[in-house]
Amino acid sequence: MSDTTATRIGRAGTLLVLAALWLAAAVWLWRTRVPANLPAAHVSASDFFTPGELKRADGHVRAIRLAELGAFALQLGALALLALRPPRARAWVTGALLGLALWLAAVPSAVVTEWSQRRYGISLQSWSAWTLAFLPSVLGWVVGGAIAGAGVVALARRTSRWWLAAAALATAAVGAYAFASPLFGGGELLRQPPPGLAGVRVEVDHVHKETRAANAEAIGIGPTQRIVFWDTILRFPPRELAVIAAHERAHLDRRHIPKGLAWTLLFLL
Numbered sequence: 001m002s003d004t005t006a007t008r009i010g011r012a013g014t015l016l017v018l019a020a021l022w023l024a025a026a027v028w029l030w031r032t033r034v035p036a037n038l039p040a041a042h043v044s045a046s047d048f049f050t051p052g053e054l055k056r057a058d059g060h061v062r063a064i065r066l067a068e069l070g071a072f073a074l075q076l077g078a079l080a081l082l083a084l085r086p087p088r089a090r091a092w093v094t095g096a097l098l099g100l101a102l103w104l105a106a107v108p109s110a111v112v113t114e115w116s117q118r119r120y121g122i123s124l125q126s127w128s129a130w131t132l133a134f135l136p137s138v139l140g141w142v143v144g145g146a147i148a149g150a151g152v153v154a155l156a157r158r159t160s161r162w163w164l165a166a167a168a169l170a171t172a173a174v175g176a177y178a179f180a181s182p183l184f185g186g187g188e189l190l191r192q193p194p195p196g197l198a199g200v201r202v203e204v205d206h207v208h209k210e211t212r213a214a215n216a217e218a219i220g221i222g223p224t225q226r227i228v229f230w231d232t233i234l235r236f237p238p239r240e241l242a243v244i245a246a247h248e249r250a251h252l253d254r255r256h257i258p259k260g261l262a263w264t265l266l267f268l269l
Contacts, residue, residue: 175221182228190203196246
């Protein structure tokens with residue numbers, strides 16, 4: 001057996017082991033458990049809404065999904081174009097251009113989404129207010145792209161396993177953002193939270209001047225974890241709020257955010 005053949009067999013074996021470990025981690029993360037005593041809910045939307053209302057809601061959801069698919073396709077196209085014809089520039093400049101291209105590819109989707117929100121009476125913002133709130137997001141894409149581009153090239157110059165280090169560093173950056181972002185959210189402490197949230201910080205985000213949408217979210221990791229209710233959802237009946245509170249509490253109790261970071265690392269690899 002030649003040295004070349006042995007090297008190829010060794011690489012193939014290493015890839016098989018890594019693939020097996022990847023699959024094992026994915027299976028472990030995919031597993032979930034539904035409480036055995038959970039009562040079955042037999043609820044139909046048609047019991048509460050008219051056929052016209054349901055059709056109107058389906059139209060809005062369809063528009064949002066098409067906008068998301070369009071953004072995904074445009075961003076893939078931007079990546080492919082830059083891969084086939086990469087600019088001859090420094091790494092951080094190339095990264096910044098990539099970030100700008102991905103942001104521009106997402107603009108049509110954002111406009112369609114806002115248009116649909118306005119058409120169906122959900123968004124209460126003016127177009128000028130929406131534009132002023134949306135435009136600064138380009139800075140995150142451009143600066144993030146510049147840092148990523150420079151970082152990847154710096155790692156590639158030092159090790160052939162740059163992709164492993166890059167995946168770990170990128171996951172760590174996402175984790176740091178997930179940990180720190182709740183501290184700068186600006187939500188107010190909710191004085192009378194729904195039942196079932198003892199021991200959890202609960203905040204309220206005042207959005208009623210911007211949207212009629214109702215939402216709640218579980219955010220943060222460890223000491224920064226909390227549940228945030230939009231003030232629009234606090235108008236719901238107490239029993240509905242209790243269900244929503246249980247749903248968000250489960251995100252924290254089942255450690256979905258740390259598991260999301262693990263999925264991020266797997267897909268980056």
